[in-house]
Amino acid sequence: MFALQRVGMVQSYLYYPATRLAIEQHNPFHPNRDLLLQSVWTNILVTQFPLPYGFIVNPREHGCFTERDLWADVQVQHINHPGHLSFLVVICRTASPTSNGTGGITDWEDHLDSYLDLIFPPRRRGNQPVTVFGIVAFKRKASFHVKVVGEDLPMARMSQHEETGKTEFDIVEDHFIVQSILNDMSPQL
Numbered sequence: 001m002f003a004l005q006r007v008g009m010v011q012s013y014l015y016y017p018a019t020r021l022a023i024e025q026h027n028p029f030h031p032n033r034d035l036l037l038q039s040v041w042t043n044i045l046v047t048q049f050p051l052p053y054g055f056i057v058n059p060r061e062h063g064c065f066t067e068r069d070l071w072a073d074v075q076v077q078h079i080n081h082p083g084h085l086s087f088l089v090v091i092c093r094t095a096s097p098t099s100n101g102t103g104g105i106t107d108w109e110d111h112l113d114s115y116l117d118l119i120f121p122p123r124r125r126g127n128q129p130v131t132v133f134g135i136v137a138f139k140r141k142a143s144f145h146v147k148v149v150g151e152d153l154p155m156a157r158m159s160q161h162e163e164t165g166k167t168e169f170d171i172v173e174d175h176f177i178v179q180s181i182l183n184d185m186s187p188q189l
Contacts, residue, residue, distance in 0.1 A: 011179070016043075022039055022040045054078050054079040054080055057075075058077070060075065074089070088133045088135070089132065090137055091108060112145060127150075131147070133145065145157055160177055
């Protein structure tokens with residue numbers, strides 16, 4: 001029998017060989033790169049939010065099957081969270097805004113902001129504001145956001161962006177910062 005350790009007890013998600021391997025094997029030029037990126041984030045989130053602690057990590061795919069419109073997301077929820085609402089959504093981008101100029105989603109942060117409003121309608125959140133987190137991931141880079149859905153406030157970047165002056169973080173080079181952000185996103189249950 002082995003002892004279960006949450007990521008908060010160790011230095012970062014890179015402590016786990018399977019997570020490190022998933023990141024190392026991700027090829028941003030592979031035809032299925034969107035699903036590979038989704039598996040990288042699923043691995044990171046499963047180590048951060050494990051099932052034995054009541055977390056559910058749910059990967060999903062969206063959009064048309066074109067490079068510009070296909071995207072995936074990974075949602076995390078906790079069984080003790082009111083209504084089992086997700087509290088974290090990771091959008092896995094498939095293309096940069098300037099990749100081919102043929103339309104599709106051009107501003108991924110605006111897309112995340114709208115998507116959070118869409119998946120947390122008033123009825124689903126009991127007409128109460130709810131704080132949710134979002135991540136926009138592309139290749140090995142990610143930006144981290146927080147939003148209070150149900151209030152007229154814009155989605156904001158997590159404070160670590162301003163503190164470091166970085167608009168996005170590399171999940172390998174900046175793994176301690178990313179780990180700190182994920183720890184800040186953990187619900188207080």
